[in-house]
Structure formats: structure tokens, C-alpha cells
Amino acid sequence: MTADLVDHIPSPRADRSAGLRSYYFVRAGVAAIWVAAAFTIGRASPLAAAALLVAYPAWDALANLLDASRNGGFARNRTQALNVVVSGITAIAVAAVIGNLNAVLGVFGAWAILAGLLQLATGVRRWKAYGAQWAMILSGAQSALAGGFFIKQALGNSVPGIADVAPYAAFGAFYFAVSALWLVFRRPA
Numbered sequence: 001m002t003a004d005l006v007d008h009i010p011s012p013r014a015d016r017s018a019g020l021r022s023y024y025f026v027r028a029g030v031a032a033i034w035v036a037a038a039f040t041i042g043r044a045s046p047l048a049a050a051a052l053l054v055a056y057p058a059w060d061a062l063a064n065l066l067d068a069s070r071n072g073g074f075a076r077n078r079t080q081a082l083n084v085v086v087s088g089i090t091a092i093a094v095a096a097v098i099g100n101l102n103a104v105l106g107v108f109g110a111w112a113i114l115a116g117l118l119q120l121a122t123g124v125r126r127w128k129a130y131g132a133q134w135a136m137i138l139s140g141a142q143s144a145l146a147g148g149f150f151i152k153q154a155l156g157n158s159v160p161g162i163a164d165v166a167p168y169a170a171f172g173a174f175y176f177a178v179s180a181l182w183l184v185f186r187r188p189a
Contacts (some may be wrong), residue, residue: 023179031173038166049162062085109150116143139175
């Protein structure tokens with residue numbers, strides 16, 4: 001009977017993995033909702049598009065703040081602490097240049113590069129504790145590459161819109177969902 005009880009007590013690693021899994025599912029869900037809103041109300045209303053473009057990096061700042069605080073604080077999660085600052089500044093910068101969509105896309109590009117590299121570093125750091133961080137590492141690298149594309153596009157002559165950012169967010173939703181599902185179905189250590 002004692003062995004049965006011990007088998008059902010979750011290990012600290014299992015508890016941490018469950019928390020990370022839930023976090024990844026929430027990130028995937030919020031990003032998917034943002035993408036749906038961008039392609040619907042964001043395309044129909046410039047005011048809604050502006051609000052969504054400010055909200056996306058603001059949400060990233062909040063999500064990193066919550067994740068870092070639940071996993072040992074900023075001292076143990078320096079990449080996320082920096083991501084909170086970078087994403088918060090980005091939300092403010094997007095709000096400041098919202099009348100110039102090329103500038104907005106340029107700000108998004110710089111943010112995608114920095115946030116992507118920070119996410120990649122967070123994934124590498126977490127690999128040892130949680131395993132299976134390959135999707136987060138790949139997502140961070142792809143984010144950095146997309147940022148360069150955004151900057152190139154922002155310097156062009158065409159006027160971008162929220163639909164230019166939505167696929168980036170959709171890939172983020174995909175990678176967070178893959179990471180969450182990977183933690184659900186992987187074999188326990």
C-alpha cells in the first residue's frame with residue numbers, strides 16, 4: 001500500500017513540468033486568439049489593429065513576468081527578466097509610432113530579433129531541467145529571422161498592416177502548442 005502512495009506522489013520535476021505545460025498552453029491559446037482577432041477585427045478597424053499591435057508585446061512582457069516569477073524569480077531567469085523589459089519597451093514604442101505602420105513593423109522586427117534570441121536562450125537553459133525544449137529553441141531562432149524580414153519589409157515602399165504580423169504570431173501559437181503537447185506526451189524522466 002505504501003508503494004502505491006509513493007507512485008502517486010508527483011515529483012518536483014513533474015510539478016514544474018505541469019506548470020510549464022500549462023504556461024505553454026495559455027501562450028498558445030492567447031496567440032491563437034490574437035491571430036484570429038488580427039485577421040478579423042484588426043483588418044476591419046484601424047483602432048482595433050492599433051490596440052492589438054500594442055497588446056501583443058505587452059502580453060509577452062506579462063507572460064514572461066508570470067513565468068519567471070513562478071520559476072524562481074528574475075535572479076534565476078535573467079533572460080526572461082530582460083524579455084519583460086524588452087517587450088514592455090516595445091509595447092510603448094509601438095504605441096508611440098502607431099501612426100506610421102512601417103515604423104511599427106520596424107519596431108516589431110527589432111523586438112522579434114531580441115525576444116527570439118532571449119526565448120532561444122531560455123529554451124537552452126531549461127533543456128536540462130525540463131527536456132524537450134527544441135520547439136522553443138526553434139521558435140526563438142525563427143523569431144529572430146522573422147525580425148530581420150520585418151525590418152527589411154519596413155524599409156520598403158509598401159505600407160504594411162496587421163496581416164503582416166499575424167503569421168508571426170500564428171507560428172508562435174504553433175510552437176507553444178507543440179511544446180505543451182510534447183510535455184504532455186513525453187515519457188517521464
